[in-house]
Amino acid sequence: MTTLVFVEASEGKIKKTSLEAISYAHAMGGSVVAIALGTVDKAELESIGKYGATKVLHAADAKLDHPVIQVYSSVLIQAMQQENADNLILANSSLGTPVAAKVAVKTGAAFASNVVELPNTASGFVVKRSIYTGKAFSFVEMKTAKKVIAIRKNAAEMKETGGSAAITAFTPTLNDADFNTKILSTEKATGEISLPEANIVVSGGRGLKGPEHWGILEELAKTLHAATGCSKPVSDMGWRPHHEHVGQTGVKVAPQLYIAIGISGAIQHLAGVNSSKCIVVINKDADAPFFKAADYGIIGDAFEVVPKLTAAIQAAK
Amino acid sequence: MKILVCISHVPDTTSKINFIDNNTRFDTTGVQFIIGPYDDYALARAIELKETSGATVTVLNVGTADTEPTIRKALAIGADDAIRVNADPTDSYFVASQIAEHAKGFDLVLMGRESIDFNGGVVHAMVGEMLGIPAISPVMKLDIEGTTVKMTKEIEGGKEMVEASLPLVAGCQEPIAEWKIPNMRGIMSARTKPLKVVEPKAVDKLIVAQKFELPAPKGAVKMISPDNVAELVTRLKTEAKVL
Numbered sequence: 234m235t236t237l238v239f240v241e242a243s244e245g246k247i248k249k250t251s252l253e254a255i256s257y258a259h260a261m262g263g264s265v266v267a268i269a270l271g272t273v274d275k276a277e278l279e280s281i282g283k284y285g286a287t288k289v290l291h292a293a294d295a296k297l298d299h300p301v302i303q304v305y306s307s308v309l310i311q312a313m314q315q316e317n318a319d320n321l322i323l324a325n326s327s328l329g330t331p332v333a334a335k336v337a338v339k340t341g342a343a344f345a346s347n348v349v350e351l352p353n354t355a356s357g358f359v360v361k362r363s364i365y366t367g368k369a370f371s372f373v374e375m376k377t378a379k380k381v382i383a384i385r386k387n388a389a390e391m392k393e394t395g396g397s398a399a400i401t402a403f404t405p406t407l408n409d410a411d412f413n414t415k416i417l418s419t420e421k422a423t424g425e426i427s428l429p430e431a432n433i434v435v436s437g438g439r440g441l442k443g444p445e446h447w448g449i450l451e452e453l454a455k456t457l458h459a460a461t462g463c464s465k466p467v468s469d470m471g472w473r474p475h476h477e478h479v480g481q482t483g484v485k486v487a488p489q490l491y492i493a494i495g496i497s498g499a500i501q502h503l504a505g506v507n508s509s510k511c512i513v514v515i516n517k518d519a520d521a522p523f524f525k526a527a528d529y530g531i532i533g534d535a536f537e538v539v540p541k542l543t544a545a546i547q548a549a550k
Numbered sequence: 551m552k553i554l555v556c557i558s559h560v561p562d563t564t565s566k567i568n569f570i571d572n573n574t575r576f577d578t579t580g581v582q583f584i585i586g587p588y589d590d591y592a593l594a595r596a597i598e599l600k601e602t603s604g605a606t607v608t609v610l611n612v613g614t615a616d617t618e619p620t621i622r623k624a625l626a627i628g629a630d631d632a633i634r635v636n637a638d639p640t641d642s643y644f645v646a647s648q649i650a651e652h653a654k655g656f657d658l659v660l661m662g663r664e665s666i667d668f669n670g671g672v673v674h675a676m677v678g679e680m681l682g683i684p685a686i687s688p689v690m691k692l693d694i695e696g697t698t699v700k701m702t703k704e705i706e707g708g709k710e711m712v713e714a715s716l717p718l719v720a721g722c723q724e725p726i727a728e729w730k731i732p733n734m735r736g737i738m739s740a741r742t743k744p745l746k747v748v749e750p751k752a753v754d755k756l757i758v759a760q761k762f763e764l765p766a767p768k769g770a771v772k773m774i775s776p777d778n779v780a781e782l783v784t785r786l787k788t789e790a791k792v793l
Contacts, residue, residue: 243706302675302685302686303684306679325671326706327687327688327703327704327705327706328705330671330672330675331672331674331675331685331687332675333672334642334672334673334675334676334679335675335676335678335679335685337643337672337676338643338646338676338679338680339679341756342756343643343756343757344642344643344672344756344757345757346642346669346670346671346672347669347670347671359760361763362668362669363669364667364668364669364762365561365567365666365667365669366563366666366669367765368567368764368765369567369569369762369763369764369765370762370763370764370765371668371759371761371762371763372759372760372761372762372763373641373757373758373759373760374757374758374760375756375757376755376756376757376758377756413683413684413714413715414684414686414712414713414714415712415713415714416710416711416712417700417711417712417713418710418711419705419708419709419710419711420708420709420710420711421705421707421708422707422708425707427706427707428706428707429706429707430706433792457793475690475704475709475724475725476704476706476707476708476709481563481587481666482587482588482723482724489792490786490790490792490793500563500564501563504563504666507765510790510792511786511790511792513782513786514771524771524773525771526768527771528768528769528771528772528790529771529772529773529774529782529785529786529790530771530772530773530774531773531774531775531776531779531782532773532776533776534776537776538776538779541776541779542779542782542783545779545780545782545783546783546793548780549780549783549784549787549793
């Protein structure tokens with residue numbers, strides 16, 4: 234069995250979710266071939282082998298620096314054909330999932346997104362998917378020979394195997410007609426930890442009373458090497474950018490640790506965080522519904538508790 | 551311009567999720583169903599385009615007769631007519647195949663970025679592939695100038711400004727438009743708007759749901775004194791092992 238893994242990169246660096254996908258593919262068994270598109274740092278390409286890929290295809294054409302979904306899906310299909318791959322595995326992301334969907338339709342492969350566990354192959358090929366916004370799971374049998382699987386972030390453990398991979402240039406045929414969407418510009422927060430990929434997320438709500446008070450939250454996030462998030466009202470009021478909005482209609486996160494500060498815990502917010510391994514809630518309202526979903530809670534004024542928490546973490550380092 | 555808005559019929563966000571028949575079927579007891587929240591954004595933008603450019607808006611749902619109140623709500627919000635593909639929407643590929651069957655001839659196909667039940671987030675891309683037209687998602691802003699569509703889509707940690715030509719498929723999310731609430735006039739007129747029921751196209755089953763499972767119940771919250779936050783740090787390190 235050969236599995237192709239699509240490796241996403243941003244500003245030349247491989248995304249953690251893609252290394253998780255490589256680890257997942259390695260744990261499935263068989264041989265693992267990774268493919269990276271566009272400009273990617275050489276050291277980053279070399280690091281892929283540590284997680285279980287034995288070969289890395291690199292399509293370095295600068296035309297592939299812009300992630301046009303139609304083009305990416307076409308390139309992945311060509312790589313699957315060249316490697317005679319049985320499966321395509323990638324991260325469940327705003328890029329990975331639509332690319333995977335197109336590959337699945339074009340190749341007639343079954344496709345499962347939001348997958349959270351390794352497949353059970355005892356009878357058939359069954360994967361576990363997260364559904365109802367994290368409130369349940371579904372076990373689905375994938376009935377085709379070729380399979381496409383998108384892994385939910387933080388669902389597969391990144392494991393170093395001690396191996397290495399040969400890096401091979403890959404030159405796909407690029408069809409001009411596939412460049413059917415034009416990326417005019419991109420705005421990205423630089424120097425920040427990516428919210429969907431973060432191991433720790435520190436989020437603030439209306440309890441912080443205004444954007445001018447975000448410093449205490451950012452200080453805590455910096456100490457924890459965490460990403461910052463916010464509740465929907467905070468994003469709606471323009472205190473924080475929309476891409477930080479955590480919740481059902483915003484970003485859904487699944488970190489190891491989620492710290493909610495001054496967020497009451499509306500059901501729509503909980504839907505975006507309920508896959509977190511551990512939830513800490515800090516709120517001065519003892520009746521805040523979020524405490525019911527939390528592992529640890531502190532009833533107290535955020536402006537007093539958060540700086541103390543930052544100091545305690547620094548002291549414990 | 552002809553706009554097709556694909557809506558899902560999903561349990562309200564606050565619904566308690568349970569399964570019956572040995573965990574093989576969703577328990578609808580006491581569950582209120584709504585238009586998928588992301589689909590509601592798509593519908594709202596379509597109605598705005600209808601108001602400003604004279605577009606027509608058709609709503610499509612893949613679902614059994616139980617979904618008709620949800621479809622009527624979409625008509626009450628302002629859609630002109632509706633199609634119901636008479637089938638249980640069991641997987642993304644099946645639903646996308648049904649939509650693609652009826653989407654030919656539409657200039658713009660709008661839907662939510664995902665449904666909040668099965669959370670596949672792939673139907674828009676599949677429909678685009680099946681129709682051979684661009685599919686963009688998740689779209690936060692969409693404006694049309696002639697046959698050119700300018701969109702802002704969310705990406706991890708930011709946003710991307712994208713341009714494509716009609717026809718296209720867009721998977722929508724906030725803040726593309728404000729949700730619309732049907733008024734009495736809309737509710738009355740929705741009763742007489744055309745709702746066509748069609749039988750599904752035969753499609754191979756590529757994936758089959760075998761059973762469902764609920765997450766393990768969560769333990770009670772452990773409260774920590776605000777005067778002793780060091781205890782929280784210790785517990786996160788030694789008990790939860792997340793630091």
